[in-house]
Amino acid sequence: MINVGIIGYGYWGPNLVRNFIENIDCRVVAVCDLSPERQALVRSRYHGVQVTADANELFENPQIDAIAIATPVSHHFSLAMRALKAGKHILVEKPLTSSTEEALRLIDEAERRKLVLMVDHTFVYTPAVRKIRGLVNESQLGSIYYYDSVRVNLGLFQEDVDVIWDLAVHDFSIMEFVLGRQPTAISATGLSHVDGRKEDVAYITAFFEERLIAHIHVNWLSPVKVRRTLIGGSRRMILYDDVEPSEKVKVYDRGIDVTQPMESDYQMMVSYRSGDIWVPALPNAEALKVEVADFVNSITTGARPIADGHAGMRVVQILEAATRSMQGRGRLIELGVRRAVA
Amino acid sequence: MINVGIIGYGYWGPNLVRNFIENIDCRVVAVCDLSPERQALVRSRYHGVQVTADANELFENPQIDAIAIATPVSHHFSLAMRALKAGKHILVEKPLTSSTEEALRLIDEAERRKLVLMVDHTFVYTPAVRKIRGLVNESQLGSIYYYDSVRVNLGLFQEDVDVIWDLAVHDFSIMEFVLGRQPTAISATGLSHVDGRKEDVAYITAFFEERLIAHIHVNWLSPVKVRRTLIGGSRRMILYDDVEPSEKVKVYDRGIDVTQPMESDYQMMVSYRSGDIWVPALPNAEALKVEVADFVNSITTGARPIADGHAGMRVVQILEAATRSMQGRGRLIELGVRRAVA
């Protein structure tokens, strides 16, 4: 039985609490939130759970084995570091930290203490994304040509982060999980439309070593909600539409055939293929449930979780580069390969 | 009665010929195409029209008042210049030329000779785009926040131009017509997936003096056909979906309200508005028919056509900048204000 404490009971925290309670290997011991209203809500919903405004009570509680952190990003690092130093396994809301540097320090701390450090990249636990990763891994798509994602809606403006850190974080965590490789450089553009607020529209291109390009479009000011990812490959192509209730992943047997003409022409011949479409059935599984099970499994068996600290760090590295590039109106930012050093 | 010659009877030429024939003020005198098969096609379809492989026959024909050019881009400039020098009014397939320099020289030549120079920006003659321009001009959208367009499909790879010159040319001609202002700088990224061919995927951001950002996504390698433009404004927002058979333009009474709190907070309050949607009925009019009428009207009255040489030049300037920026992986290209000098 793993005893869990949750810090932050705002937008996402309630989902974490519910899923930890429903996991038979976990017990929710304490919930921490600064707001008296949110505290009252926990008390009304769950009897016997300790409720507090002081995170220290969780760190100092020797009963607690693991802590989930669902606060604004700016608090992630200090809370996570204190939790690790108190010997707790941690699951941190995405994005893992506000900077690559912070992420590296958490990774180091967790590795030294043999504690699980996991980041809440929920989408990598959805049936749709797992299916897509499977198809890519089985080479069903051939060589990947591009990864293109649009994530826009009339959304809640965040106060402390720009739209990249709020929305594109999902796309980069999915992208790195599906493609299994890291971009080498970023060029991003964007704009803020409200004085004193950060960018609410952004476009990010990611370059790779291979002949592969990725692009993410995020926007808090769209009249319609769009969640669409296109992945083009040399053999097949995928459309992943997360707004679709029942046909989220479509696999297109479409593409181009490039042939070298017999004569010594430098020019390739390009022809088109337009075959069947296949919509695989997906299991009905709540992503967060699978994620909590992965966290529990990592704690009990020592296995590495799918969304470990390194995954979290790699995404933060891209977000950092994207924001910097955006401030330079598309200026190319090279992504050095950063590794945690013990 | 205006006597017209058409050069190029490939993909687009037949539409031009048909529309000139159906315009009661025009007579199609001659069609020029290099291919014997295409020539035979013209002969079988239209009796009494002169068919030739030699464009000079059109330039030298004193009967001919106006010439439409529907050849690959690389031939536009030389054919258009020869036509102007022969005293013919011209309608040139988009994009107008391969370079801003060439466009400026055509503008100069046409102005000196008092000849009509028009570019075939077909979309600006569609009911949908005219409706959108009207809404913008009437300030129905308030301040424009962004212009975002996606134009992707499994498309014909062009041999002589990249995907920007093939597809984004539509978006830039629509954008400049709808917004009535020019970007000041461009940042673009893209990639080619076939050896020896130009870029087949591209993303272009355009910056403006105002707090406005535009973005165009074009792709020849998409498994699905998308033609979607989002225009966000402070009062209303538009979704223009050209693939929709009957509801092409949707006007959303949605957006944000930004209020300055009474206390001297630096932070603005942002709240949301989610009102009605309105889908205006659009007339059934073939764009090219309206365009041909505008060409005829310009010739007969001396009026300036909607898509004149300057409009064509401004679009070429953006395309040129976009390709250059793309080759520099997003490097910002400032757009100097270029004007034709007599």
Add this chain to the structure above:
Amino acid sequence: MINVGIIGYGYWGPNLVRNFIENIDCRVVAVCDLSPERQALVRSRYHGVQVTADANELFENPQIDAIAIATPVSHHFSLAMRALKAGKHILVEKPLTSSTEEALRLIDEAERRKLVLMVDHTFVYTPAVRKIRGLVNESQLGSIYYYDSVRVNLGLFQEDVDVIWDLAVHDFSIMEFVLGRQPTAISATGLSHVDGRKEDVAYITAFFEERLIAHIHVNWLSPVKVRRTLIGGSRRMILYDDVEPSEKVKVYDRGIDVTQPMESDYQMMVSYRSGDIWVPALPNAEALKVEVADFVNSITTGARPIADGHAGMRVVQILEAATRSMQGRGRLIELGVRRAVA
């Protein structure tokens, strides 16, 4: 404060319990269900609520003012009658009873005892249906020409009722609420595809005194989920698509114009109108919450609820006629006007 008991904690009961708990004028005193598992679920979720397998405990509890019944249809009448005789106000799951006769007896009993008898026609409390009723009442549609609804999916086969009683009950309750008039005759067809089970596909036509026709298509064997109602009027037409997340109601300014030619022709001239589409914004309100408030209001003020016993009876009358007609392969069943007699 109204003390409420709920009988049946299966598929729909939990929604009733939750909404009664969240209504500040109500207190949930007891929940009754035969299944020990369902009882345990209530206990784990709600502390202090009495849980029982014996409905008598609710009838006999003098504390309880009102009872909601969410059991299979075959139990509605006897439970409802016992509740009324025990002096409780009642809210009964749809359809109200298994027969018109039973419905009339409940109405009589409730009227004699001055108790509220309400039927859970949830859809008439949705923002979409209320909007449509408003448009019809304001004559925005002109004369109503037809009412056409499709409600199909791969659905749970019911054991005790056919697909008409399971699904078309929704459509008839919406139809009578929106149109404010009753059909005069029914013709229905249908088929069962599983031995020993009732019809799983059905088509019902309802005739009216006016030049109006209604049709409902229900099906438990459809590979896709459809919830679409078309209402055609002489001035405007409505498409109500309940599967749409955000554009549920579309109003089309389309239709025909019929003109009498000046000469004494017997033949009318028919021409077409194809105008704008308007998608009204709808409030975000949970129907069941509004419904519970209507129930509470009826109890406290003596007002008649929107979905009263008569509404429930009229729908049962149609369902009864539809099933009878279906068994006669479309045989016309006239609907006599039935009224409760005190």
Add this chain to the structure above:
Amino acid sequence: MINVGIIGYGYWGPNLVRNFIENIDCRVVAVCDLSPERQALVRSRYHGVQVTADANELFENPQIDAIAIATPVSHHFSLAMRALKAGKHILVEKPLTSSTEEALRLIDEAERRKLVLMVDHTFVYTPAVRKIRGLVNESQLGSIYYYDSVRVNLGLFQEDVDVIWDLAVHDFSIMEFVLGRQPTAISATGLSHVDGRKEDVAYITAFFEERLIAHIHVNWLSPVKVRRTLIGGSRRMILYDDVEPSEKVKVYDRGIDVTQPMESDYQMMVSYRSGDIWVPALPNAEALKVEVADFVNSITTGARPIADGHAGMRVVQILEAATRSMQGRGRLIELGVRRAVA
């Protein structure tokens, strides 16, 4: 070389003329239309084709081998009979005739004279419908449970026929081609909304000997255009959406599994299957081109065309029964098996 004459150059005739001209085994000799405007149109489009207002000129022309008839339905029989008596093969616009009796007489006449009698059931020559028939024939769907079609739009009111004869004729011709069996009885309902005009809305149920039900919904007064057919089977189900530009046929691996519990229960267990969806690629072929080729092939080889006189007669029989049932407000009309007698 088959010499062809076409009677009727209104809405559909031009498509026939064009397709006969493009078929290399045919030559269009003469076109007959009563309207001088339509005659002029033929002359302007096609040089060398004889144009006349007198159908006799076609019948009496010994050069002409075959005649296509594209006039209003009421003229089909007399024109077709005269053509047959003049020894011409005939292709008749759908529906074949105004009555089963007329159809039988045409069949007899054609068979006696060994002439081809074909009806223009265009849809049975489309790639989508042929694909569906193939899937049904290969038992990919298992036992067919139901055939449900909706064909509605804001349509041209016909003067001489009701909406069943105008629109449902398509559905019945597709249905009989796909299912390969005939209904045994019909129940239909409908209504007219314009004085002096026939029914503009209709619903038709067809019963079969097997446990199969079919239903067609046709409407000239719908604000939206719908062309959707659902075919449910015990193994798979099909959605055929003819409005879809690129995904017309979807095959769902969905349905129910019915199992007999081991104990001697009379009640079957019903469970659900929700598997993959498959969208087969379809060739790009114009149906009318394939149809003309079938006509030509039947003339030259003596083979029976897909849409022969018997197919035309069977559809007329259903239409006749549907109109009669509709006039009797759903009264069941049994379809006796009628056969042509020599």
